[in-house]
Amino acid sequence: MAMLKKSAIWIAFAVTLVGMPQIFDSILAISILNQMAIAIVFALSYNMLLGQGGMLSFGHAVYFGLGGFLSVHALILIEFETMVFSILWIPLIGGLFGLLAGLFIGSFSTRKAGTVFAMISLGIGELIAASSLIFSSFFGGEAGISGDRTFGPTFFGVDFTQNIDIYYVATFWVFLATLFMYLFTQTPAGRMANAVRDNPERAEFIGYSARKVRFISFCASGLFAGVAGGLFALNYEFITEENLNAATSGRVLLMAYIGGLGYFIGPIIGAVILTLMNSLLSNYSELWMLYLGIMFLLTVMFLPRGFAGFIMMHQVAWVRGTLTLLIKPYIITGVPAILFSLTAILLIEMSHTEDEIFHFLGMALNTSSSVTWVVALILSGGTFFATRKSLGQLNEAWESANAISKDEQT
Amino acid sequence: MTILSLKNVQKNFGETQIIRGVSLDIIEGEKHAIIGPNGAGKSTLFHLISGRYQLTSGNIRFKQDQIENLPPYEIARMGLARSFQVTNIFPRMNVFENVRCALLWSKGYRYSFWHLLGRQRELNDEAMHVLEQIGLKDKALFPSGELGYAQQRALELGIAIASGAQLIMLDEPVAGMSHSEAESSVQLIRKITEGKTLIMVEHDMNIVFDVADRISVLVYGEIIATDKPENIRANPKVQEAYLGEVPSA
Ligand SMILES: Nc1ncnc2c1ncn2[C@@H]1O[C@H](COP(=O)(O)OP(=O)(O)O)[C@@H](O)[C@H]1O
Numbered sequence: 001m002a003m004l005k006k007s008a009i010w011i012a013f014a015v016t017l018v019g020m021p022q023i024f025d026s027i028l029a030i031s032i033l034n035q036m037a038i039a040i041v042f043a044l045s046y047n048m049l050l051g052q053g054g055m056l057s058f059g060h061a062v063y064f065g066l067g068g069f070l071s072v073h074a075l076i077l078i079e080f081e082t083m084v085f086s087i088l089w090i091p092l093i094g095g096l097f098g099l100l101a102g103l104f105i106g107s108f109s110t111r112k113a114g115t116v117f118a119m120i121s122l123g124i125g126e127l128i129a130a131s132s133l134i135f136s137s138f139f140g141g142e143a144g145i146s147g148d149r150t151f152g153p154t155f156f157g158v159d160f161t162q163n164i165d166i167y168y169v170a171t172f173w174v175f176l177a178t179l180f181m182y183l184f185t186q187t188p189a190g191r192m193a194n195a196v197r198d199n200p201e202r203a204e205f206i207g208y209s210a211r212k213v214r215f216i217s218f219c220a221s222g223l224f225a226g227v228a229g230g231l232f233a234l235n236y237e238f239i240t241e242e243n244l245n246a247a248t249s250g251r252v253l254l255m256a257y258i259g260g261l262g263y264f265i266g267p268i269i270g271a272v273i274l275t276l277m278n279s280l281l282s283n284y285s286e287l288w289m290l291y292l293g294i295m296f297l298l299t300v301m302f303l304p305r306g307f308a309g310f311i312m313m314h315q316v317a318w319v320r321g322t323l324t325l326l327i328k329p330y331i332i333t334g335v336p337a338i339l340f341s342l343t344a345i346l347l348i349e350m351s352h353t354e355d356e357i358f359h360f361l362g363m364a365l366n367t368s369s370s371v372t373w374v375v376a377l378i379l380s381g382g383t384f385f386a387t388r389k390s391l392g393q394l395n396e397a398w399e400s401a402n403a404i405s406k407d408e409q410t
Numbered sequence: 411m412t413i414l415s416l417k418n419v420q421k422n423f424g425e426t427q428i429i430r431g432v433s434l435d436i437i438e439g440e441k442h443a444i445i446g447p448n449g450a451g452k453s454t455l456f457h458l459i460s461g462r463y464q465l466t467s468g469n470i471r472f473k474q475d476q477i478e479n480l481p482p483y484e485i486a487r488m489g490l491a492r493s494f495q496v497t498n499i500f501p502r503m504n505v506f507e508n509v510r511c512a513l514l515w516s517k518g519y520r521y522s523f524w525h526l527l528g529r530q531r532e533l534n535d536e537a538m539h540v541l542e543q544i545g546l547k548d549k550a551l552f553p554s555g556e557l558g559y560a561q562q563r564a565l566e567l568g569i570a571i572a573s574g575a576q577l578i579m580l581d582e583p584v585a586g587m588s589h590s591e592a593e594s595s596v597q598l599i600r601k602i603t604e605g606k607t608l609i610m611v612e613h614d615m616n617i618v619f620d621v622a623d624r625i626s627v628l629v630y631g632e633i634i635a636t637d638k639p640e641n642i643r644a645n646p647k648v649q650e651a652y653l654g655e656v657p658s659a
């Protein structure tokens with residue numbers, strides 16, 4: 001039964017992956033889907049460290065980037081016919097080098113978790129990023145290196161010229177990588193990673209070296225980050241220092257965190273949300289990084305278990321059939337909250353813009369008129385207080401939807 | 411036959427000598443209690459034997475091997491399991507996972523990343539069996555960090571005994587439990603240590619005299635007597651140093 005349910009989830013996942021470009025088939029959509037695919041594998045690999053292994057890394061882009069660089073070099077070798085194989089297998093090259101980097105760096109960085117591990121990861125990240133600018137014959141300096149994925153043998157007639165071809169290649173690898181990362185959590189090594197995360201000391205008294213347990217997770221995580229790097233190389237056909245520096249490491253941390261570290265699906269959600277924000281919001285606003293930062297802050301403060309945690313919070317109410325009690329309260333709080341967000345965004349954007357006329361939600365607003373400002377301020381103040389006032393009723397509704405009656409208590 | 415042998419074990423923390431030359435032979439199959447006032451060094455002695463602390467000097471032999479200063483996981487793999495005075499579980503994992511993890515090494519899974527735990531019938535049955543013994547079967551899927559105190563103590567015991575180690579060391583396993591909880595825990599300890607060697611630190615004299623084949627009395631880092639319960643009870647040195655303080659119940 002549980003087996004059947006699990007297979008159903010995996011089939012649904014595969015169908016979703018394959019079906020997405022049927023629904024979203026514009027060039028922009030395919031490009032976003034490709035970015036999502038890469039981000040999903042990357043964020044899941046990050047969560048093997050932080051969520052499952054309790055290792056806070058500030059340098060995870062190293063494995064992604066190194067995998068990516070080696071993959072672009074492999075593309076170049078294929079182009080010059082030094083190697084002959086289908087570019088379909090490029091992510092394996094990325095994975096192999098992510099793994100090698102993990103083996104090497106993990107051999108000393110996994111000795112301790114906590115602050116020591118975090119600082120080493122930061123140091124290694126800086127070191128590799130700096131080296132990549134120094135050793136420019138391999139890393140290509142600031143310009144990076146580029147390849148061409150259209151060489152090499154075709155795969156059943158597919159020559160990988162289109163982004164959609166790459167999407168299907170990515171889909172194949174995303175599915176495989178996700179499946180293997182999930183299965184890893186179900187093995188002795190994966191489960192002991194949780195144990196070591198929770199209590200490294202006790203783990204040693206049941207026969208496990210905490211360091212070795214961390215090392216195995218670390219290598220596996222490097223492998224899958226490298227696979228993601230290989231996908232990146234295939235999708236963009238170039239890679240630069242930016243893809244292994246601290247900014248990329250920070251972004252994957254944000255994805256995993258916002259999605260929810262405690263759940264396998266969390267980083268997937270985070271990867272989807274951040275990729276969407278990155279590619280859609282950045283078309284509309286130069287300030288999208290600011291909004292991303294605000295979202296991260298709000299998540300840390302109010303949803304410490306991320307979006308996945310927020311969804312899972314409703315499990316009790318779902319099982320008890322009291323979820324419908326929450327619909328109205330959510331609307332009562334949600335409407336002013338959304339209005340407040342919009343007016344807050346309006347105020348921020350108006351302060352930022354230099355145009356006389358600012359277009360917002362189909363309105364043309366005069367930014368030099370004080371009336372616009374006063375109205376926007378009043379609206380945002382009003383909706384803020386309305387949101388705050390509505391929290392009481394939401395709280396009550398939440399309590400009653402989740403209240404455990406005496407006979408259920410054990 | 412001795413299963414565990416301590417020779418002149420000493421431990422200093424900085425300048426202070428906490429264990430001042432302890433020599434002790436534990437006979438295979440016996441139930442051995444260690445008693446002594448608070449701060450005598452009972453827990454420290456446990457930490458030295460199980461590898462949590464390094465010795466300042468001395469030797470410890472377990473079965474055929476010298477184990478002093480080995481890391482805890484190597485000592486555990488030889489068949490020495492222990493519990494802690496302060497509950498020491500895996501709080502974010504559920505109760506079942508806690509016990510199953512404690513079984514993994516002894517069942518030979520090592521660091522395997524190619525076995526799926528859900529498919530390991532025998533392992534899972536055995537974990538369930540342990541849960542049944544410690545009375546937490548209906549809490550199997552409950553997050554262990556959210557268990558009540560007594561249940562966490564039961565789990566603490568479960569993790570220690572799961573692997574079926576030959577030598578089991580329990581540090582105040584029933585401290586803080588109600589009388590009836592303690593009673594059933596003692597029953598359980600007796601049952602699961604059958605045919606095994608047990609070293610137990612315990613304050614409750616009824617339990618000690620009830621369970622132990624031999625008792626060692628540790629006072630200020632020294633063992634002042636090791637003997638059968640009735641001889642310990644009659645020993646004037648012990649009465650003076652320790653038993654006198656405890657209202658004999
Ligand atoms: N890590 C440590 N550092 C310094 N002193 C310690 C440490 N652990 C224990 N002690 C000291 O050693 C003495 C014995 O402690 P302990 O072994 O816990 O006693 P018991 O278990 O017999 O009550 C105490 O005085 C305690 O303060």
Ligand SMILES: [Mg+2]
Nearest residue numbers: 452453454495
């Ligand atoms: Mg103690």
